[in-house]
């Protein structure tokens with residue numbers, strides 16, 4: 265026996281507290297509806313409860329857990345609540361959480377094939393499965409010239425796509441000798457802000473991002489894109505990248521990918537398709553129209569961590585030509601050289617992303633897909649869309665509210681007819697109540713409420729209750745305002 269001291273948690277304690285933690289999480293999910301959806305704290309409230317300095321000596325784990333309840337939970341917004349209808353869903357699920365736990369337990373660093381072959385090979389396989397599951401173009405498969413990789417977020421996927429586009433358009437010279445400031449990219453005012461950020465990070469400059477006009481559904485106008493490209497070319501710019509959105513964050517607008525793709529092919533411009541939330545809908549054949557023309561894209565991403573029951577982070581990023589991506593992001597310092605890499609027989613995913621290190625994220629995806637099966641995944645996505653459509657029909661039939669734009673899938677944009685101030689008051693009252701959580705956007709300059717049906721446990725009764733609360737809030741707000749007006 266060694267008599268050296270250890271401060272580590274013993275295997276027995278890990279077992280005890282691990283079981284307790286799983287119980288805690290199960291209880292949390294089981295009783296989540298009793299909590300106010302949106303955290304009801306003020307800035308600084310949580311920090312005020314934390315000690316000013318770290319502990320000199322280690323503390324018992326039970327005390328740490330007690331502080332989770334006392335300090336942390338009041339400041340948690342319950343994204344996993346079935347009454348969470350804000351922003352976009354950020355799904356967790358039993359199999360995903362267990363996959364995440366196993367990934368932490370294995371503690372693998374999967375930067376190269378050789379640093380854990382299963383980490384890379386399961387990921388390649390899951391990405392190929394996703395191509396089948398969503399019926400994506402076959403060129404995105406590892407068995408073709410393309411392939412998929414898990415990124416931490418759609419923002420990173422977009423950045424990687426933009427970098428590859430930048431290099432392809434410059435004959436891979438910008439990586440070596442820097443840019444000339446002539447490369448331009450195209451999106452719309454509705455495109456996710458990550459594209460503008462990617463332009464900044466890639467050193468291309470946000471002013472070189474052209475915002476192409478949209479139509480009355482907030483989708484990109486292909487003719488306006490073609491015109492802007494022509495204008496830029498004649499001014500000596502190098503158009504290199506277009507981002508089309510399948511389901512914008514603001515209003516779920518779906519850009520016409522086929523028409524945009526035809527322009528990109530003709531002009532030799534990299535087309536990236538961002539389907540962060542809505543891509544998941546393609547699990548169901550009846551929603552695959554959203555991907556019409558995707559075979560013309562150079563890259564594509566969607567987030568299983570939004571609507572496919574896989575906890576953050578897990579963005580699935582696909583490229584049609586993996587060589588362009590690898591050539592853009594590959595560097596090989598001596599300490600990473602190894603036989604497998606040299607043989608060319610393996611994928612080293614560190615060449616497919618910005619960081620070097622990577623977690624074993626494919627496990628949670630594997631668990632989710634195997635747990636639900638195609639049937640289970642399709643059932644829940646279909647149900648979410650059905651419930652959102654039902655909600656949209658209630659709104660459309662009401663005297664007080666209107667549907668603001670067509671709702672193609674699971675996001676409904678709507679507003680009270682009495683204008684911005686009333687909509688803001690309704691929103692504030694609902695979110696203060698803790699009964700549900702909604703967020704807003706601006707469409708045509710008007711404050712618009714958004715209801716997204718996509719949380720793992722959201723069912724018909726939650727959407728029905730949301731509509732009841734929304735109507736009640738509207739009645740209360742308009743009554744209060746009537747009183748104020750009549751007040752002398």
Ligand SMILES: *Cc1c(COP(=O)(O)O)cnc(C)c1O
Pocket residue numbers: 352416417418419420456458509511512513538539540541567579
């Ligand atoms: C949510 C969203 C993003 C950003 O996703 P991250 O994974 O958080 O970077 C990008 N694009 C669209 C269309 C989105 O809805």
